[in-house]
Every structure is written in C-alpha cells, then in structure tokens.
Amino acid sequence: MAGGVAGGLAARFGIDANLIRFAFVLVAIGAGTGLAAYVVAWLIIPAEGTSTSIGRRALGDRRTVALALAFITALGSVLVVLAAIGLSFAVNLIWPVSIAVGGLVVVWRDADVEERTHLSELMGRAPLIGSGGSHTRRATIVRVVVGVVLVASGLGTLVASAHPTLATARAVIAANVVIVGFLVVFGPWWLRLARDLAVERRERVRSEERANMAATVHDSVLQTLALIQRAAGDQGEVTRLARAQERELRAWLFEGRPPGSFHDADVATVSQAVAVIVRDVEASHRVAVESVNVGDCELNGELRALLAAGREATVNAATWSGAPVVSIFVEVEPAQVSVFVRDRGQGFAPGAVARDRRGIAESIRARMTRHGGSAVIRSAPGQGTEVELVMPRTGAVRERQ
Amino acid sequence: MNDSRSPGAGPERKVRVFLVDDHHLFLSGVRAELGDAVEVVGDADEVGAAIEIIGERVPDVVLVDVHMPDGGGQAVIEAIGRTHPEVRFLALSVSDAAEDVIGVIRAGARGYVTKTISGPELTDAVQRVADGDAVFSPRLAGFVLDAFASDPGAAGGAVPSFDPELDQLTPREREVLRLIARGYAYKEVARQLSISIKTVESHVSAVLRKLQLSSRHQLTRWASERRLL
Numbered sequence: 001m002a003g004g005v006a007g008g009l010a011a012r013f014g015i016d017a018n019l020i021r022f023a024f025v026l027v028a029i030g031a032g033t034g035l036a037a038y039v040v041a042w043l044i045i046p047a048e049g050t051s052t053s054i055g056r057r058a059l060g061d062r063r064t065v066a067l068a069l070a071f072i073t074a075l076g077s078v079l080v081v082l083a084a085i086g087l088s089f090a091v092n093l094i095w096p097v098s099i100a101v102g103g104l105v106v107v108w109r110d111a112d113v114e115e116r117t118h119l120s121e122l123m124g125r126a127p128l129i130g131s132g133g134s135h136t137r138r139a140t141i142v143r144v145v146v147g148v149v150l151v152a153s154g155l156g157t158l159v160a161s162a163h164p165t166l167a168t169a170r171a172v173i174a175a176n177v178v179i180v181g182f183l184v185v186f187g188p189w190w191l192r193l194a195r196d197l198a199v200e201r202r203e204r205v206r207s208e209e210r211a212n213m214a215a216t217v218h219d220s221v222l223q224t225l226a227l228i229q230r231a232a233g234d235q236g237e238v239t240r241l242a243r244a245q246e247r248e249l250r251a252w253l254f255e256g257r258p259p260g261s262f263h264d265a266d267v268a269t270v271s272q273a274v275a276v277i278v279r280d281v282e283a284s285h286r287v288a289v290e291s292v293n294v295g296d297c298e299l300n301g302e303l304r305a306l307l308a309a310g311r312e313a314t315v316n317a318a319t320w321s322g323a324p325v326v327s328i329f330v331e332v333e334p335a336q337v338s339v340f341v342r343d344r345g346q347g348f349a350p351g352a353v354a355r356d357r358r359g360i361a362e363s364i365r366a367r368m369t370r371h372g373g374s375a376v377i378r379s380a381p382g383q384g385t386e387v388e389l390v391m392p393r394t395g396a397v398r399e400r401q
Numbered sequence: 402m403n404d405s406r407s408p409g410a411g412p413e414r415k416v417r418v419f420l421v422d423d424h425h426l427f428l429s430g431v432r433a434e435l436g437d438a439v440e441v442v443g444d445a446d447e448v449g450a451a452i453e454i455i456g457e458r459v460p461d462v463v464l465v466d467v468h469m470p471d472g473g474g475q476a477v478i479e480a481i482g483r484t485h486p487e488v489r490f491l492a493l494s495v496s497d498a499a500e501d502v503i504g505v506i507r508a509g510a511r512g513y514v515t516k517t518i519s520g521p522e523l524t525d526a527v528q529r530v531a532d533g534d535a536v537f538s539p540r541l542a543g544f545v546l547d548a549f550a551s552d553p554g555a556a557g558g559a560v561p562s563f564d565p566e567l568d569q570l571t572p573r574e575r576e577v578l579r580l581i582a583r584g585y586a587y588k589e590v591a592r593q594l595s596i597s598i599k600t601v602e603s604h605v606s607a608v609l610r611k612l613q614l615s616s617r618h619q620l621t622r623w624a625s626e627r628r629l630l
Contacts (some may be wrong), residue, residue, distance in 0.1 A: 259587035288517065292582045295550060325517075327539060327584035331546070341581045351532070 001028040040103055068102040071195050073186050075101050081179050131250070141208070178366040210369075215363050219308070222249055223315055227284065230319070244284070268335060271296045274330050275308040276315055281326070283316035288325045295332030303337055305371040306391040312363040313387040321345025321385060336392045350377055364389070411525075412529070416531040419460040420444035421477055422493070423450040423469045427516070431464065434520035439527055448472055452480045459485055461531045467501045468492035478508040491530045493518075499544055506612055512536025532604045534607035542581035545570075545612060567614050570608065577604045 076098050224245040231237040267273050271293045278289045299307070310328065317326040323345030331338050364387065368375040373391035416439045423446045432441055442460050445451035448471040455477070463481070465474040475534070478490050492505040492513045502513050511530045514523065514576060515538055526536045536538050537545075549570045573594075579589040587605075591598045 058519050290539065290584075294543050294546040294582065326581075329539070329543070329583040331579070331582075342584045344584075 019242050034306050040099065042319060063196070064105070067193055068105040070186070070190050071105045072102040073096045075191060077186070078180070079378050138370045147355040211366065215367055216252070218313075218363050219312055220252070221245065223319065226319055240333060241284070267299065267300055269296050270307070270330060271331055273299060273304075274310075277307065277311045277328065281311070281314050283334060285315070287323070289314060289318070289328060290325060291330070293330050293332075297337070300394065302371045302373065302394060304362065305367055306337060306339060306373055306389055309364045309367045309375065310339040310341060310387075311374075312367075313339075313389070316343065316364075317341055317343040318389075321347070323384065331360050334393070336390055338391075339389040340386060341389075342384065342386040345382050347379045347383045347385050349381055350379055407606060415440040416462055416527060417460065417526060418458040419440045419451075419455055419457075419463045421446075421448075421455075421463060421469070421474070423447060424466070424562060427466075431523070435524055436520070436526070438524040448476050451477050455488060455628075456482050457574070459488060461489065462527050463488060463490050464493055464527065465490055467492050470596070473556050474510070475508045478505060478510055479496040482509045489533070491526060491536060502541055502544055503548070504611070506541070509613065511609065512538075513541045514538050515540065534604075535605045537578070537581050537605055537608070539582045539584050542578040545608060545623050546575065546578050549611075558587075568611070570611070574604050574608050576599055578608060590592055 079098070195198045224241055228238050228241050231241065267276055272291055274291050278291050281287070281289050297303075310330070314326055314328060317323065321343040323343040325343070327340075327342045329340040329342070364377070368389055368391070371391065373389065375390075376388040377385065378388070379385035404521065418439045418441050420428055420431055420441060420600075421444065422431070425446065429446050430448070432444075435441060439462075442458050443454055445454055448469055451463075451465075463477070465477050467474045474490075474492055474494075476490075481488050490505075490510040490577075492502075492510040494505075494513070495514055495516045500615070506513060512526060512535050513532075514526050514536060518538075529536050530535065563575050576594060577590055580593055581587075582615060588598055591601045594601075
C-alpha cells in the first residue's frame with residue numbers, strides 16, 4: 001500500500017502480500033484500528049536490507065517526538081470537539097487515528113530518503129493534502145479567515161433563528177469554546193514547531209549538498225592540486241595533470257557527470273569498476289596497482305559508493321605512501337562486499353591528520369557511513385597503510401554467476 | 402605428486418636452480434637478481450632443450466616461464482614430473498590469466514609468482530619451494546578463493562562434491578588465503594592470525610594439494626568461464 005508493511009510481513013511469514021493487504025483494509029474499516037496497526041507496523045519493522053526500524057531511529061530524535069505529540073494533540077482536540085458536538089463515532093476514532101497520525105509523522109521525519117520521496121508522491125496523489133505544499137502563508141491566512149467567517153455566520157443564523165435545534169446549537173457553541181481553548185493552549189507551540197521544521201529541512205538539504213560537493217571536489221580538484229605540487233619540477237606533467245583536471249571539472253559543472261564516478265554505461269559490475277580504478281590510478285600516478293578480485297556482482301548505489309571510497313583510498317595510497325605498489329583486494333560475498341587497499345609505504349598516525357585534510361574523513365568514512373557501510377583504517381608511521389571497506393549487500397543485487 | 406622428502410637444502414649447500422625462459426633479457430635479469438643466494442646450474446630458452454638438460458642436471462628448483470612455444474611451462478613440468486618427480490617447479494609469468502596460472506599449478510608447479518616480483522622476494526620463494534612448501538602470490542590466492550567459492554547454492558544449484566576433503570577449503574585455509582590475497586607476506590599472515598609461519602606454510606601446502614588433486618566440478622567450470630572472458 002504505502003509503507004511496504006504488507007510486503008514485509010508477507011516476506012517474514014511467507015503469506016501472500018495481497019492477503020495481508022486485504023486484512024489491513026478490513027480492519028481499517030473497523031473503526032480505524034487497522035490504520036493504526038499499519039502505521040505502528042511501519043514504525044517497528046525495519047525495511048528490507050536495513051537493520052534499524054524507523055521507530056528506533058525516531059526515539060533518538062527529540063524534535064520528532066515533539067512533532068508527533070503536536071499532531072496527536074491537534075487531532076485529539078478536533079475529535080474531542082466532534083464528540084462534544086454529539087458525533088459519537090468520533091470517540092471511537094480518537095485513539096486509532098491519533099496513533100496513526102502520530103506514527104505517520106514519525107515515519108515522515110525519520111524515513112530514509114527513498115521512502116520519503118515515495119511518501120511525497122503518495123501525498124501528491126491524495127487530493128485533500130496534496131495541494132498543501134504550494135500554499136503561501138498569506139493563502140493560509142485567507143483560508144482561515146474565510147473559514148472562521150463561514151462558521152461564525154452559520155452559528156449566527158442558527159442562534160438567531162431560535163430553531164428547535166437550539167439544543168444542538170448549544171453543544172456547537174460548547175464545542176467552539178473547546179476549540180478556542182485548545183488553540184490558546186497548543187496553538188503557539190504548533191506554529192513554532194511547524195516553522196522550525198521548515199527551517200530545519202532546508203538546513204539539512206543544504207548540509208547534505210555541501211557534504212557531497214566537498215567529497216567530489218576533494219576527490220578531483222584537491223587530489224590533482226596535490227599531484228601538481230609533487231610534480232612541480234616536471235612542466236609537461238604539470239600541464240598534463242592540469243588539462244586532465246580541467247576536462248573533468250568541465251564535464252562535472254556543465255554536463256553533470258560527477259568526476260571519479262562509475263556512471264559510464266560500460267561499468268556495470270564490481271570487477272569492471274575495479275579495473276577502472278586500476279587503469280585510472282596507474283595513469284595518473286606513477287605506481288603499479290595490483291588488484292585481486294574474488295567473485296563479482298552487479299553494481300548498485302551502495303556498491304558504487306563503496307568503490308568510490310575504494311578509489312579514494314587507492315589514490316591516497318598512490319599519492320602519499322611513497323610505495324611503488326598499491327594492492328586492492330575485492331571480495332564479493334553473498335552478504336557483503338569488502339575492499340582492502342594496502343600499501344607498504346610510509347604510513348601515518350591516524351590521529352595526526354590535519355582537520356582540513358578531508359580525504360579520509362569525508363571521501364572515505366562519511367561516504368561509507370552515508371550508504372550504510374563501514375571503514376577501518378590501519379596505519380602506523382613506517383608500516384604502511386591498510387584501508388578496509390565493507391558494504392552490506394541489499395537484496396536487490398543479484399549474483400552474477 | 403611429489404614426495405615430501407627434503408632435497409637437503411641445508412645451510413652447507415646452496416639451492417640448485419635452473420631457469421627456463423624464452424626471453425634472454427629476462428634470463429640474465431633473473432640470474433642477477435638471484436645473485437649468490439642460490440646456485441644457478443643452467444638455463445634453457447625452449448621447451449625441448451629444457452626437458453633434456455633438466456633431466457641431466459637434476460636441479461632442486463626450476464624457475465619456468467609459463468608462456469613459451471611448444472606447450473610452455475606446462476609441457477616442461479609434465480615431462481619432468483614423469484621422469485624426475487623430485488624436481489620442484491616455481492612458475493613465473495607476466496600473465497595473470499587464470500587458465501595459465503591454474504594450468505601450471507595443476508601440472509605440478511609448487512607456486513606461481515609474477516615477473517614483477519623483487520629480487521629478495523624471488524630468492525625467498527625459491528628457497529620456500531626447495532623446502533617443499535608452496536608459494537602463492539596474491540593473485541593466485543584470489544583465484545583459489547574464487548574457484549572454491551563457499552556458496553554453491555548461489556552458483557545455481559548444488560554442486561556434486563566427489564571428495565569433500567579435497568573439494569572444500571577449511572575456514573582457516575580461507576582466512577590464510579584471504580590475507581595473502583590482501584598482500585600480506587607469510588610472516589604477516591602468521592602474526593595476524595597468531596599462528597606460526599610453519600602453520601601458515603602447511604595451510605598453503607594443503608591448499609596447493611587440493612588445487613592440484615581436486616576433481617571439483619566448480620574448478621573446471623570456473624577456469625573455463627575465465628577462459629571465455
């Protein structure tokens with residue numbers, strides 16, 4: 001349906017996903033408890049290929065909890081009001097719907113990027129909420145004012161006409177008082193949360209962009225500048241490096257081809273990507289790169305990131321270690337792919353790397369963590385360096401042989 | 402194949418080495434690199450002459466190039482293996498092609514190194530082969546790991562294993578090979594796994610035996626797949 005819960009449960013218990021979907025729909029009609037159950041399941045069942053559920057991630061995020069509470073109180077208020085008017089079905093809905101909505105908020109906040117895109121598509125299709133995104137604040141105010149006027153005039157006519165249903169009207173007035181009460185109590189808090197949320201989302205997008213940009217610039221421009229410094233005496237080499245870098249940078253800025261990526265159509269498998277690393281590093285650095293591959297599989301997003309980090313480790317070894325040979329060992333196993341990059345060069349003390357040297361921090365470690373993998377770097381002065389990169393394989397990848 | 406008798410390469414006697422390669426430049430290069438550490442008893446630049454002279458001089462170790470006309474190193478190894486099983490072979494090649502490597506190993510070579518190997522490393526490898534141990538380059542270790550992949554299920558159905566003793570690697574052998582494939586020298590492997598160098602050598606020799614004797618279906622299929630690539 002939306003969160004893939006039915007599919008997940010089906011995979012877990014070996015039942016047809018459609019049966020489970022059908023069951024959910026049935027329960028959903030029954031007073032909305034099914035909806036709540038669905039969302040709760042969404043929260044606590046980890047998505048295929050990830051180990052932590054959304055719910056677990058959310059617990060570590062105070063703002064999400066606050067936001068979910070805000071939505072629950074808001075919705076609870078509305079339903080209490082409806083109940084006060086005398087719509088008794090609302091009472092039954094309070095708990096399930098509140099839980100469902102609170103849960104959805106958490107899902108929205110802590111789902112990973114892919115799930116979030118999926119959600120916003122769903123939202124766009126839902127006619128009631130869908131238009132929400134494009135409204136300006138002014139439009140909201142206008143809408144609220146119009147709504148209030150309409151409600152007030154409606155009430156006015158009811159009261160003025162002294163209709164027999166005045167008893168009902170009394171209840172409506174009481175309900176309004178409750179609404180106002182809720183608004184006075186929670187209103188400012190709701191508003192502040194909403195505003196913070198927008199600011200924070202912008203910030204997050206911005207910092208992610210910055211991290212990606214920094215990693216890319218480091219991999220290409222800063223590496224080349226380092227090479228140029230080392231080859232300062234060799235004019236031909238400097239020119240060659242500069243021209244190659246210029247071409248690469250232009251391709252990135254104007255044609256959108258990120259440097260050092262494996263986006264070429266002819267690089268589809270791990271072993272092909274390793275061959276590209278060997279070729280590129282041997283071409284741009286004066287070292288031999290010896291690669292050993294065990295197994296092979298198709299590349300996906302995570303594995304591309306793994307190999308980009310592997311390339312970076314190889315380039316680092318070729319640039320800084322002083323060793324004539326760098327070895328890469330890549331092993332594809334059913335559950336994970338590991339890359340080992342080893343040199344017998346001068347090594348370094350991992351604690352003593354300057355903060356503005358972003359190679360290890362950004363291009364290797366952060367890149368691996370962003371994509372769910374891990375990086376271990378073993379080095380000591382005089383003893384060479386070994387970089388160990390491990391990326392778990394997601395179910396989407398098929399064995400090639 | 403070979404018995405485990407030591408050729409008596411004690412400190413009182415240098416290892417007697419014979420070189421077979423059709424590139425003269427390479428022959429003299431290897432001679433210079435081996436230096437005084439071993440006694441080079443002769444060389445040959447073609448298969449027929451090599452078989453003849455090796456039969457006469459019976460060296461301890463033959464360094465043999467994989468690629469030569471008339472059958473290459475494999476032909477030399479097979480011919481001498483029939484008449485002088487005590488002679489040990491170390492294959493040398495610029496080629497890293499899987500079928501070459503596996504071919505010479507299955508013919509009876511006790512090790513395989515690439516021609517980019519440094520002088521001291523080559524001397525060490527020769528000594529090791531003379532002592533009856535196996536010499537695995539990182540590339541060869543990778544090949545073996547690949548060919549003896551542990552998940553026959555993923556390769557499309559169960560693979561009939563005729564002799565589990567020979568057709569599978571033990572977890573420890575796998576660990577040792579993995580470290581060698583990562584570029585670790587034997588003594589680094591020993592330190593990493595907290596075992597003695599002798600133990601590392603015996604693991605590697607066991608793997609070599611499996612590689613030579615296993616009738617594992619996967620090994621042949623793996624090699625033929627690589628040949629097509």
